[in-house]
Amino acid sequence: MCGIVGYLGNKEAAQILVEGLKKLEYRGYDSAGIAVYNGEEIQVVRKVGKLGELAQEIESKPPKGIVGIGHTRWATHGKPSTENAHPHCDCTGKFVVVHNGIIENYLSLKEKLIAEGHRFSSDTDTEVLAHLLEKFYDGNLVEAVKKVVAMIEGAYAFVAFTEHEPDRLVAVREDSPLIVGLGDGEYFVASDIPALLKHTNRVYILDDGEMADLTRDGVKLMTVTGEPIDKEVFTVDWDPEMAEKGGYEHFMLKEIHEQPEALRRFLVGRLNDESVHLEELNLNPEEIKSYSRIFIVACGTAYHSGLVGKYVIEKLVRIPVEVDIASEFRYRQPLIDESTLVIVVSQSGETADTLAALREAQGRGAKVVAITNVVGSTIAREADEVMYLRVGPEIAVASTKAYTAMVMAFYLFALYLGQIRGTLDTEEIQKAIAALKQIPEQVKWIIENTESEIQKLAEQFTKHENAFFIGRSVDYTVSMEGSLKLKEISYIHAEAYAAGELKHGTLALITNGVPVIALVTQESVYEKMLSNVQEVRAREAWVIAVALEGDEEIKKSAENVLYIPQTMELFTSVLAIIPLQLLAYYVARLRGCDVDQPRNLAKSVTVE
Numbered sequence: 001m002c003g004i005v006g007y008l009g010n011k012e013a014a015q016i017l018v019e020g021l022k023k024l025e026y027r028g029y030d031s032a033g034i035a036v037y038n039g040e041e042i043q044v045v046r047k048v049g050k051l052g053e054l055a056q057e058i059e060s061k062p063p064k065g066i067v068g069i070g071h072t073r074w075a076t077h078g079k080p081s082t083e084n085a086h087p088h089c090d091c092t093g094k095f096v097v098v099h100n101g102i103i104e105n106y107l108s109l110k111e112k113l114i115a116e117g118h119r120f121s122s123d124t125d126t127e128v129l130a131h132l133l134e135k136f137y138d139g140n141l142v143e144a145v146k147k148v149v150a151m152i153e154g155a156y157a158f159v160a161f162t163e164h165e166p167d168r169l170v171a172v173r174e175d176s177p178l179i180v181g182l183g184d185g186e187y188f189v190a191s192d193i194p195a196l197l198k199h200t201n202r203v204y205i206l207d208d209g210e211m212a213d214l215t216r217d218g219v220k221l222m223t224v225t226g227e228p229i230d231k232e233v234f235t236v237d238w239d240p241e242m243a244e245k246g247g248y249e250h251f252m253l254k255e256i257h258e259q260p261e262a263l264r265r266f267l268v269g270r271l272n273d274e275s276v277h278l279e280e281l282n283l284n285p286e287e288i289k290s291y292s293r294i295f296i297v298a299c300g301t302a303y304h305s306g307l308v309g310k311y312v313i314e315k316l317v318r319i320p321v322e323v324d325i326a327s328e329f330r331y332r333q334p335l336i337d338e339s340t341l342v343i344v345v346s347q348s349g350e351t352a353d354t355l356a357a358l359r360e361a362q363g364r365g366a367k368v369v370a371i372t373n374v375v376g377s378t379i380a381r382e383a384d385e386v387m388y389l390r391v392g393p394e395i396a397v398a399s400t401k402a403y404t405a406m407v408m409a410f411y412l413f414a415l416y417l418g419q420i421r422g423t424l425d426t427e428e429i430q431k432a433i434a435a436l437k438q439i440p441e442q443v444k445w446i447i448e449n450t451e452s453e454i455q456k457l458a459e460q461f462t463k464h465e466n467a468f469f470i471g472r473s474v475d476y477t478v479s480m481e482g483s484l485k486l487k488e489i490s491y492i493h494a495e496a497y498a499a500g501e502l503k504h505g506t507l508a509l510i511t512n513g514v515p516v517i518a519l520v521t522q523e524s525v526y527e528k529m530l531s532n533v534q535e536v537r538a539r540e541a542w543v544i545a546v547a548l549e550g551d552e553e554i555k556k557s558a559e560n561v562l563y564i565p566q567t568m569e570l571f572t573s574v575l576a577i578i579p580l581q582l583l584a585y586y587v588a589r590l591r592g593c594d595v596d597q598p599r600n601l602a603k604s605v606t607v608e
Contacts, residue, residue: 349377
């Protein structure tokens, strides 16, 4: 997962590949490499760390050739290392691939290939692709790729290359971005437009289930089953900076729009129709049944995801859960022991307070499970078990796609515990899994159907310096995250309250025109929430409600309603936050704030 570049033309490929990879550095990576056909064999150069180290290696021993592929890796399978860096080869070194995404069934494929005599040299899922190409190749790379695609499951984009046909690159897309660039007698493949914008602005944008066959005669597009495709050329008119952001004005907006794909990637391999599979967690059933209590420890946005986790785990698993701010946890002598499971959450895996809490918990005998996005991070290394978010690098300081993946992680973990501890029956689990599988498409629906309305609301919102977010039950936790998003990037003072607490002091602050964002998605407290909305309306507040599609009653109490699709009551949190992310973004943009890098804040808080 991160950056792919491929080149076939009449210039030295190594330089073009490295230049292209540099244009993709904003995506984040832990290692990089290229493979170039030098006229006799494919020469592979790989390095851990920054591209400068790879560039220095190539400069000292430049691989000569006019066709090749390159990659910057963000680790998902296997730690950052030279062996795990891309490109990956087969046993013979004659087949090479670069790959983004996750091959869901790679372990079973790897076992079969090893049984057939294939020798693996990495811990990655990607290497399976190279060995499958070696197995299926019969003189035609396109046909071999078709057979490989028929064997694999998951979300991926990959480019295949063999010295048997050195003037050919074959690219495939399934749930991971991939484009083909058309130059003057030269052709490019990349995971994003900036990598090739220096050379051409004419591209094909591949859709899921499509392949591109690049040769010196041109580019042929087809489905993965070989049906020809006629596709229009897209002419890019973005400047280089805009290209890095995929045409979006800010990384935050890009990352909001990436959430459907990110959540699909998060779910890959972790669900079937009847059960949750968290094979990465080495927790045996007896151990899971032995826990008497769970602690969730995190900071900021990650802490808010933990609050959602508390509601969901207690509801589905019937085990007490405490949620602690990491900076407080270590100083209050928490009552934990061997019967306590501690879950720490950190996007970066380097949050200093959360790392200290992890060590405190382990020192008291607790098992620690980490939820993080960064493979090889300190928290990932020191935790007993790790569940990765797989959302790719998040550039904007204000977290969006990492937060929704954290919430999804708690959904899956709760179901996983429930099915093992026997608190959920098969029918309940099947119903929940069916709902979870719909969430990525539902997030996409929200973005497509509310964004223009939210932009209009933002114009009015920018006039205010105070705002309140209210909700009950799990909606209260979402209101906290919505409030944080608004204050951290727009600098508007915002507070979140449990709606039932309004009359205990907060109503004194509700005056004419003050914005109140009310989350009304919980059927179990719906009538009570309507009463709270009426309380603020009686003080002439401006009420913006987030409600379930089909709720007409809320229109009587709110001036504006932002709808989200129907889902299970406990699962609304991952949907209800999307309009609040968009509202915070557009308000901040209209106020002229630095959306991606708000004042006084950092992406990874590595000090206490």
